[in-house]
Structures are given as structure tokens and as C-alpha cells.
Amino acid sequence: xxxxxxxxxxxxxxxxxxxxxxxxxxxxxxxxxxxxxxxxxxxxxxxxxxxxxxxxxxxxxxxxxxxxxxxxxxxxxxxxxxxxxxxxxxxxxxxxxxxxxxxxxxxxxxxxxxxxxxxxxxxxxxxxxxxxxxxxxxxxxxxxxxxxxxxxxxxxxxxxxxxxxxxxxxxxxxxxxxxxxxxxxxxxxxxxxxxxxxxxxxxxxxxxxxxxxxxxxxxxxxxxxxxxxxxxxxxxxxxxxxxxxxxxxxxxxxxx
Amino acid sequence: xxxxxxxxxxxxxxxxxxxxxxxxxxxxxxxxxxxxxxxxxxxxxxxxxxxxxxxxxxxxxxxxxxxxxxxxxxxxxxxxxxxxxxxxxxxxxxxxxxxxxxxxxxxxxxxxxxxxxxxxxxxxxxxxxxxxxxxxxxxxxxxxxxxxxxxxxxxxxxxxxxxxxxxxxxxxxxxxxxxxxxxxxxxxxxxxxxxxxxxxxxxxxxxxxxxxxxxxxxxxxxxxxxxxxxxxxxxxxxxxxxxxxxxxxxxxxxxxxxxxxxxxxxxxxxxxxxxxxxxxxxxxxxxxxxxxxxxxxxxxxxxxxxxxxxxxxxxxxxxxxxxxxxxxxxxxxxxxxxxxxxxxxxxxxxxxxxxxxxxxxxxxxxxxxxxxxxxxxxxxxx
Numbered sequence: 001x002x003x004x005x006x007x008x009x010x011x012x013x014x015x016x017x018x019x020x021x022x023x024x025x026x027x028x029x030x031x032x033x034x035x036x037x038x039x040x041x042x043x044x045x046x047x048x049x050x051x052x053x054x055x056x057x058x059x060x061x062x063x064x065x066x067x068x069x070x071x072x073x074x075x076x077x078x079x080x081x082x083x084x085x086x087x088x089x090x091x092x093x094x095x096x097x098x099x100x101x102x103x104x105x106x107x108x109x110x111x112x113x114x115x116x117x118x119x120x121x122x123x124x125x126x127x128x129x130x131x132x133x134x135x136x137x138x139x140x141x142x143x144x145x146x147x148x149x150x151x152x153x154x155x156x157x158x159x160x161x162x163x164x165x166x167x168x169x170x171x172x173x174x175x176x177x178x179x180x181x182x183x184x185x186x187x188x189x190x191x192x193x194x195x196x197x198x199x200x201x202x203x204x205x206x207x208x209x210x211x212x213x214x215x216x217x218x219x220x221x222x223x224x225x226x227x228x229x230x231x232x233x234x235x236x237x238x239x240x241x242x243x244x245x246x247x248x249x250x251x252x253x254x255x256x
Numbered sequence: 257x258x259x260x261x262x263x264x265x266x267x268x269x270x271x272x273x274x275x276x277x278x279x280x281x282x283x284x285x286x287x288x289x290x291x292x293x294x295x296x297x298x299x300x301x302x303x304x305x306x307x308x309x310x311x312x313x314x315x316x317x318x319x320x321x322x323x324x325x326x327x328x329x330x331x332x333x334x335x336x337x338x339x340x341x342x343x344x345x346x347x348x349x350x351x352x353x354x355x356x357x358x359x360x361x362x363x364x365x366x367x368x369x370x371x372x373x374x375x376x377x378x379x380x381x382x383x384x385x386x387x388x389x390x391x392x393x394x395x396x397x398x399x400x401x402x403x404x405x406x407x408x409x410x411x412x413x414x415x416x417x418x419x420x421x422x423x424x425x426x427x428x429x430x431x432x433x434x435x436x437x438x439x440x441x442x443x444x445x446x447x448x449x450x451x452x453x454x455x456x457x458x459x460x461x462x463x464x465x466x467x468x469x470x471x472x473x474x475x476x477x478x479x480x481x482x483x484x485x486x487x488x489x490x491x492x493x494x495x496x497x498x499x500x501x502x503x504x505x506x507x508x509x510x511x512x513x514x515x516x517x518x519x520x521x522x523x524x525x526x527x528x529x530x531x532x533x534x535x536x537x538x539x540x541x542x543x544x545x546x547x548x549x550x551x552x553x554x555x556x557x558x559x560x561x562x563x564x565x566x567x568x569x570x571x572x573x574x575x576x577x578x579x580x581x582x583x584x585x586x587x588x589x590x591x592x593x594x595x596x597x598x599x600x601x602x603x604x605x606x607x608x609x610x611x612x613x614x615x616x617x618x619x620x621x622x623x624x625x626x627x628x629x630x631x632x633x634x635x636x637x638x
Contacts, residue, residue: 063536063537065533065536065537088539088541091536091537091538091539094537095537096533096537098530098533098534098537100528100530101530102528102530102533102537103534104531104534104535104549104553105553106552106553106556115538115540115549116538116539119544119548120539120540120544164538165537165538168538168539
């Protein structure tokens with residue numbers, strides 16, 4: 001694997017996301033326990049861990065798809081509270097890509113991409129379409145713009161989903177297992193797009209088990225288990241010299 | 257154990273091109289062979305079925321067309337001739353046709369009703385055809401301007417030189433259409449709001465929606481109509497009167513709205529959680545999310561249920577004849593009491609006419625809903 005430009009990118013001292021003592025429960029079940037995490041602008045963080053460890057829940061708290069019950073989350077200088085306008089403000093700045101794409105099946109690919117710019121940013125339709133085509137070219141599917149999501153393959157749909165998020169020019173991108181629902185042959189095309197994005201300097205939090213991707217672009221890998229951050233380190237150190245027994249066990253299971 | 261070796265190594269040098277399907281399975285003959293005459297038992301059933309169809313259709317044609325009386329001034333035209341009963345007495349329907357259409361609306365003012373119909377149709381047709389542009393303007397004209405126009409035309413406005421025609425004089429198909437269309441147009445948006453209310457996170461909104469829906473669903477429509485015509489006036493303060501037609505109109509609309517709400521709720525529940533999350537993550541507000549992402553999909557999914565409710569509503573308007581309104585059913589039934597037209601076939605003819613009229617409107621709605629479903633079907637379009 002070639003040493004790439006993404007890793008060498010400067011990471012600023014600007015804080016993009018700050019999570020302080022974040023706790024969350026589903027009923028009696030304690031999913032997130034004292035999460036403390038500071039994400040600097042330009043950082044590319046890969047989060048891994050066994051299923052049920054709370055990694056998805058953690059990043060979904062950042063744009064309030066899940067509500068945390070204790071602690072403090074500050075995104076781009078705005079604290080997440082009950083205040084709906086604050087939540088919407090944060091969601092405009094934070095893009096999210098889901099495991100199951102969540103494209104809108106009744107709209108064409110282009111309409112999927114222009115919907116939020118037109119309605120949320122009040123952008124003229126023509127300008128929104130130009131931006132959408134720009135990002136569809138970036139994810140290498142401009143020729144599919146007038147098709148419906150149901151006519152595309154999984155990998156294509158996921159790339160559209162990435163383009164759709166980018167059309168809102170977010171400052172932070174969250175990825176919730178973006179390749180887990182894809183056929184093996186399609187994983188690479190999505191990862192390639194994500195690598196390009198990382199190289200452009202985007203702040204990224206990626207929940208994934210693609211360890212090759214973690215080594216290639218991440219500047220920090222976080223391992224979670226039982227709702228806690230168990231270990232975090234630079235990727236090289238994390239994979240070659242894990243400190244905790246739980247991490248060692250996990251890595252031995254997934255790296256053959 | 258045998259010594260025989262299975263050959264398991266194989267590799268393909270060329271990919272196969274696609275081939276057409278075998279010919280015997282396509283075309284009309286292929287279809288008939290497969291579905292009607294696949295074996296001797298199915299062949300017998302096919303012929304029995306054809307015989308039954310022949311019996312029904314030939315009798316119907318005999319009654320409704322061949323033996324029918326088309327012209328006549330009174331009952332003498334439709335009485336049995338030489339001891340043989342005649343067919344349908346269309347002469348009766350023709351003689352009463354104007355009343356069936358307009359009730360007791362003054363003949364001199366009936367052009368107003370016809371003009372309203374004409375404007376309504378002119379506005380409705382481009383709205384129903386998806387490829388016609390200017391849908392927003394069309395919708396505003398149809399849903400805002402047209403009701404005002406229709407009210408002024410039908411009820412009248414002395415300042416515009418249109419004499420007032422009291423709603424008590426409205427009747428026949430006119431009254432049926434007024435009640436049905438008002439019910440249809442108000443029940444859908446109201447039903448959508450109620451369905452959203454029932455799913456709301458705000459307890460008061462949710463509770464009010466549930467109480468409303470369950471109240472109207474738990475009461476028979478006839479009870480609603482009786483309540484509105486008999487009991488409602490008792491509760492209103494002295495001097496305040498609600499129009500005799502408006503009362504059941506409101507009842508029918510609220511009643512259908514409750515049913516509509518449950519149909520729409522079914523659609524909302526079928527939308528995957530990911531659609532809400534995708535919309536929220538993009539920063540859409542609740543109402544934007546509902547209007548642009550969730551409802552278009554949910555409503556499309558429940559088109560059959562929505563149209564079912566519309567059709568039910570259309571036919572249920574005939575219940576207003578019970579509280580003394582002369583809708584299409586009411587006016588036809590009162591016409592049957594006329595001794596001048598008392599013959600053995602008058603009543604069957606009148607009911608046949610009624611059935612065909614209701615069927616015409618309901619079948620139209622049903623066909624349009626099928627068209628819309630196919631048109632909006634984008635999920636798996638190849």
C-alpha cells in the first residue's frame with residue numbers, strides 16, 4: 001500500500017467535535033458509558049468494535065439521530081440540546097452516510113442530491129443541480145443522474161448517498177458502516193470515493209471493519225466495547241501493538 | 257466404492273448470448289391453451305362458465321335494451337302488452353331525468369350548475385394528467401378558486417345578479433356530487449394531519465388525534481347523520497342555524513377523515529426508519545421531511561386504500577336520503593311513488609339507472625387509481 005497524501009495532511013488545533021462524559025441508555029441498558037472524545041478538524045477517525053458495542057450509537061449522537069441523556073456534545077461550536085433550531089443547524093454542517101444508503105426511492109439520483117440544498121439552503125434549482133452534478137462526477141456516476149435509486153447497484157447507491165451528503169458542503173462527515181451491506185465486488189468503489197474524500201481534508205468519523213481502509217487513511221483508530229472507548233491509537237501502533245487484551249482478541253478475530 | 261471418477265474440472269471459454277423464450281407460451285392461443293383448455297376438466301369448466309355468462313348477459317340485454325321502452329308519456333307505455341311484461345322502462349327515467357340531475361333546482365337557473373360542472377371538469381382534467389405542466393397554479397385554481405366559484409354559482413349571489421337558490425332545493429346527482437366531492441377534498445388533508453398527529457411525539461396532539469379518530473370510527477354513519485340533523489340544532493344557541501345540507505356535509509367529511517387517517521397511518525408505518533433518518537441527517541425540518549420524503553412515498557403506497565375510502569364515501573352519500581335530503585337515491589325513490597308511472601318495471605329500471613350512475617363514478621375513480629399507481633411506480637422500474 002503506497003504511503004498516501006491523506007496521512008500527511010495537517011490536522012489543525014481547531015476542535016470539530018467534543019464529547020464530554022456522554023452517557024446513554026436504551027431503557028435500562030447502558031449503551032454509552034462516559035464517552036470522552038475530541039475530534040480535531042481534518043481528522044480521519046475509524047471506529048471499530050464488536051456489534052452492540054455502541055459505535056453506531058456514538059456517531060448517531062453527533063447529529064442527534066440518537067439523544068444522549070447525560071454529558072455534553074459540542075459540534076462545530078454548537079452544543080446539542082433540546083433546541084430544534086440548534087439540531088437543524090448542526091445537521092446542516094454534518095453529513096451522514098448510512099449502511100443501507102437511505103436514498104429516497106421516489107426521487108431520481110439528481111433530485112436526491114438537490115433536495116436538501118434547495119429546501120434547507122434555499123439554493124436556486126439550477127445552482128443546486130450544478131453542484132449535484134459536480135459531486136456525482138466526483139463519485140464517478142454522473143451518467144446515472146436521471147435514474148431512480150432502485151435501478152442502481154448497491155455500490156452505486158452508496159456513492160450517490162455520499163454525493164448527496166457532500167452537496168450540503170458539510171464540515172464533518174459521519175459514515176455508519178458504509179460498506180457492510182455491499183457485495184464484495186462493490187466495496188472497493190465506495191472505499192475509493194472515501195479515500196478521495198479523506199485526501200480533500202474532510203473531517204471524517206467512520207464506523208467500519210475495513211481495516212485496510214483504516215491503515216490507509218485514518219490518523220486515529222478507536223476500539224469500542226460495551227459502550228466504552230477501550231483503546232485508541234495511531235493505526236500502525238493500534239494494529240501492530242495493541243495494548244488491551246480485549247483489543248488483541250478482537251483483532252485476532254478479524255485479521256486472519 | 258466404485259472406481260468411476262466424476263469430472264469436476266470445467267471452465268468456460270465463451271459467455272452465452274440471451275435467447276428468446278419458447279413460442280408456444282406466448283400469444284392469444286398460447287394463453288387460451290394454458291388458462292382455459294389445459295386439460296379436459298378445465299375445458300368443461302370453461303364451457304360451463306361461458307354458459308352461465310351467456311344466461312346472465314342475454315337476460316340483461318333482453319331486459320335493458322331489446323324489450324326496453326324508450327319513449328312514452330306515462331305508465332301506459334310501460335304496462336304489459338298482451339299479458340307479456342315489457343323490459344326496462346327508460347321512458348320513466350327520461351321523463352324524470354332533469355329532476356334526477358338537479359333535484360328541485362329552478363330550471364331557469366340550471367345553466368349555473370352546468371357551468372360549474374364544465375369549469376370543474378376543465379380544471380380537473382389537466383390536474384389528473386401528470387404530464388401537463390403548471391400543476392401548482394392548477395391546484396390553487398382547483399382547490400381555492402373553484403370552491404368559491406362553485407359556491408357563488410350554485411348558491412347564488414344577488415350582487416352578481418345570481419338569485420339565491422336555497423340548498424333545500426338542491427337535489428339529485430348535483431347534491432350527491434356536492435357532498436361527495438366536498439367530503440373527498442376535505443377528508444384527505446384532514447386524514448393526513450390526523451395520521452401525523454397520531455404518530456406525534458407530543459402527547460396532547462397524539463391524544464386528541466386518537467380520540468377524534470376512534471370516536472368517528474366507532475359511530476355508524478347513519479347515527480352521525482341523524483345526530484347532525486336532529487341533535488346538533490338542539491345544542492346550537494338560539495337563532496343560530498346551520499344549513500340543512502352543510503350539517504351532513506360536515507358529518508360525512510369528518511367521518512371519512514377518520515377512516516382516511518387510519519389508511520394513511522398504514523402507509524406511514526410501512527416507510528422504513530432509514531428514510532426518516534436520511535431526511536433528518538440532511539437537515540430537513542419535520543414538515544419538509546414529511547412533505548418531500550415521507551408522505552409522497554406513504555401516500556403512493558396506500559393509493560388503493562385511499563381510493564377505497566373515496567369510493568366508500570361516494571356511495572355512503574346515498575345515506576343522506578334517510579334524513580330527508582333528496583340526493584340521487586332520495587329523488588329516484590320519491591319519483592317511484594308517483595302513481596302516474598306505476599308499472600311493474602319502473603322500479604327495476606330506476607334502480608338499474610341508479611346502479612349504473614354510481615358505478616360510472618366509482619369505476620372511474622378505481623381506474624384512475626390503477627393508472628396513478630403504475631405511473632408513480634419508480635421503486636423497481638427497469
